[in-house]
Amino acid sequence: MNRTALLDPAQLATALPGALAKLDPRALVATPVMLVVEVGAVLTTVLAVLDPSFFAWSVTVWLWLTVLFGNLAESVAEGRGKAQAASLRALQTETTARRRTPAGTLEDVPSTALRAGDLVVVEAGERIPGDGDVVEGVASVDESAVTGESAPVIRESGGDRCAVTGGTTVLSDRIVVRITSDPGRSFVDRMIGLVEGSERQRTPNEIALDVLLGALTAVFVVVCATLWVVADHSGARVPVLVLAALLVCLIPTTIGALLSAIGIAGMDRLVRRNVLAMSGRAVEAAGDVDVLLLDKTGTITHGNRRAHEVLTTPGVPREELVEAALLSSLADETPEGRSIVELLAGPGEHAVPAGAVLVPFSATTRTSGVDLADRSVRKGAASAVCAWARETGGAEPAEVLAAVEQVSAAGGTPLVVAERRGQEPVRLLGVVHLKDVVKDGMRERFAELRAMGIRTVMITGDNAITAAAIAHEAGVDDFLAEATPEDKLDLIREEQAGGRMVAMCGDGTNDAPALAQADVGVAMNTGTTAAKEAGNMVDLDSDPTKLIDVVEIGKQLLITRGALTTFSVANDVAKYFAILPAMFVVAFPQLDVLNVMRLSSPESAILSAVVFNALVIVALIPLALRGVRYRPDSADRLLRRNLLVYGVGGLVTPFVGIKLIDLVVSLLPGL
């Protein structure tokens, strides 16, 4: 997915028509703050027409610009998804599908006529006509159109690799797909809706914030309306135009204008990381997550066991063991085998001695190695190699068995290396310690999560000893060993009963119940349809570590809302200092003391506040789209930092901004 600059002029230009269309009051009903601004703008327009002056028209124009800027923020945010939606739509061109009839024959139907449950046959080079599960055959599929990943993936019937997405292309072989979605409700349809924002529903917290902003707006409407009466009594009649300007400056326009843009941009940030959230609610929930369930394999560890060290037996020189272990692994193309060569001989190609016969690993022998003219070398599972030794009358030294125990206890996998010269009994030479390697940086990541108040639980099928060792090494807070899908589900229920929010990721059909139960369930795109249906997010890259990013994006979304609300309200203080003296200084000259910014005239003071109020929306659009910077930290420190930046900053900025605007405005001839 292509990244575009956060805000470039071209983007603004393309967003402009959308912003103008949103001036329709019906579009503004959802955001009461901006509706009040528009009503104010209409009112001042009427007043400016009835009693034209440069001041009246300036205020009117800037009030309209305030509404427009708010709409622009939303349009820009939406625009960022539009390009992506267009490329997705290209996938939806109608194709002809070959549907299998109940009689077993094939009939050609347009892909739009397919219903859930239909069986279609797709061959190499053809586009899959709709979402579904492979029920027969295996094929390599190019899913780059959806995921952006160019390497083809294998899709096969049964198991956890059976889901296919409509619009992707079969590269080889022939599969039969059972369609799982009706037209217009496919995965791609949903993706388009999500990235365009058309399916966007306001999230619970956003609605709550809207209520609060609405209440603030109501307070200021009452303040301004009653001020009209009160000022009249005090002999300081205030023009309605000025009251409208005051009202617009006081109501929280900054956050009101940017609130929906923040929400859209939050979803967009997820999309840019190839995660599709099926609802905004899930993104918000991600910010609240208390417990992360992470699968060990692929998330915390590389998933391949890598050689860590060799353990010698007394009486066998280390060189002999190393040589034998190396020999037995040269032909071994498994990651474990390659890691032994890498450990013992360094990276690069290593020649196999002439005349060597390779004995590959098989599930029955559970060993692999090489046969030379005069000797055979093997490495493999301890039980299998020991059995080989016993067959030939070889000894099983206690030291080797002890080393095997030791490696197992440390959570590793022991491989015993042995050789047989001619018809002599097999000699056990030593043990290679294979270790599940924790990915780089995981420890630090978990420490960050801990600082954020999030507990990580590692889920693994390993036994408790192995699990404990890896959990300790990775620095997770807890682990669930020998976990069955039911155990996972129980763990989630248990955490939720304690009032904690749980996030997890999964791909298999047996993960589906747990994904559905979790507050945030990220399904891997490679996974089954059942898993994708059950989760509330899909990761197109199928990268389980992304769960951590999702949590951070959720938090960033909430912080951005809070920070801009604080900023917006804090701005009002300076606006009072600009407008109130200007309104009443004629009737009460002593109020000039409150004109701390020394603004040049009452008109320019009011106009400057209005202009500042409008420009600050534009200035903050990039921040709303990008989200405020988020560093994992404790709640107390986060609050202190954000309060300092957006609270204190919000108090100070408008004093400077209004003063600067006043310097320019006061040069205008009409004021």
Add this chain to the structure above:
Amino acid sequence: MSAVVPAVGQVLVLVAVLALAVPLLGRHLARTYTSADHLGIERVAYRALRLDPDADQHWRTYALSVLGFSLVGILALQALGRLQQHLPFSLGFGALPADGAWNTAVSFVTNTNWQWYSGEAALGHLAQASGLTVQNFVSAASGMAVAAAFARALARSEAGGRIGNFWTDLVRGVVRVLLPVALVSAVLLVLLGVVQNLHAPRVVSTLTGGEQSVTGGPVASQEAIKELGTNGGGFYNANSAHPFENPTPLSNLLEIGLMLLVPLAMAWAFGLIVGDRRQGAAVLGAMGGLFLVGVTLLTWAEMAGPGTVPEAAGGALEGKELRFGTAGSALFAAATTGTSTGAVNAMHDSLTAPGGGVAMFGMLLGEVSPGGVGSGLYGMLVLAVVTVFVAGLMVGRTPEYLGKKIGQREIVLVAGYVLTTPFLVLVGTAVALSVPAGLAGLQEDGPHGLSEALYAVASASNNNGSAFGGLTSGTPFWNTLLGVCMLLGRFLPMVLVLALAGRFATAKRLPAGAGTLPTHRPLFVVLLVGVALVVVGLTFVPVLVLGPIVESLS
């Protein structure tokens, strides 16, 4: 500078005494509102009233109980006022006018104690003692009950909207807290020289040879509950400026302490009820901080504030009792407006312009510094919810307070609460200033006239009850307007708070983690104070600019 020493000294004494008394009373309050046991005398009351004291009420039932009980109180007081001429111990006073009886009834039931009449010249002993004094106890106990129910709701988890029993809370508040403390305080006040008798008015010869009728009465007993229950309705029109009510600087300090005692102790009790003393301490800190800022500003305004007369006299002494001095009057004014008491020992109309502004601001804060008995606590807790909502977002979580999520429904209730008083105060003031009947009551024109009207409406809407003076309020217009303000200003927020309590009691209480916004740290206290000041400041600064601020700057 010598005046500064006693000014600071009295505050230090006050703080020291309260530091001892508040935790003690707080612990007692927490036990009172959570204990499962009933005292013998309480059982008698429940049996007489045919009540089940152990019934756990849904918040709606609780709210209906509060409203029903208050309605009965209003009707009874109105009857007492209208039929006074037919009742014994009436000292020969006639019936109150209809609007006056309504205003007085609402005033005492809402814990406002706004008095449009002169107590000693309009009401007999029966009305004073059986009507007003009873309401002084039960209206205070009602407020405490609602606050206790709110605290309990926060402490509960998945309780299906049940928040306790109003009747039990009411009876216990009176029997276990207000009566014993009032009794002790009354004795202390008598020792300090406050009058307590049941004599008929005594006629004395004055120095000039004229005759004066001096009304005695059960002053000390009413004085104790007047301050303790943040009621404020004086036995005499001059209220605590009258030497029979408040004879010495020491009695003055005791009365100030009594006003602050229960509101602060309720905050402490709140911490104990929710099982985290630090939460109570934080609320207490915010209340105390706001109060001390008010005291400082008011004392400065009266002792060194602007104005030609104060500068010439070394302090603003107009309208003050010399036995209290400027500092004693300023402290009293800050306490009576910071709590919702409304008793006065000086005429607030005569405070310096900035001093009057501070007193007004204390009420406009919505009575949270530390506010009325009970109402101060729930007012502050509602502000804490607002604070948590915005600050909670800034730490990247959807907001929660004490483990209760703040969602849309909660915010609707909170928004309603926060809107009520500004709406009443601003609209009420605007109405008063735009009709001739309203304007007729004002003594002055211009900014000071605005202050008189604003003060009266603010006092009524926030259930304070103190009068600025200068306003002739005993007219049908003002009696009606202020009555409506008092009624809505008391019961609308109460119902909203109880509804919020119902929501909280229904919700699951979530455990706090490292990612949860801590609501007991100093940073949160500062933020809470900031939110209170900014929200109220932004709402009322425009009117205050035209009133006390313009006046201060001239």
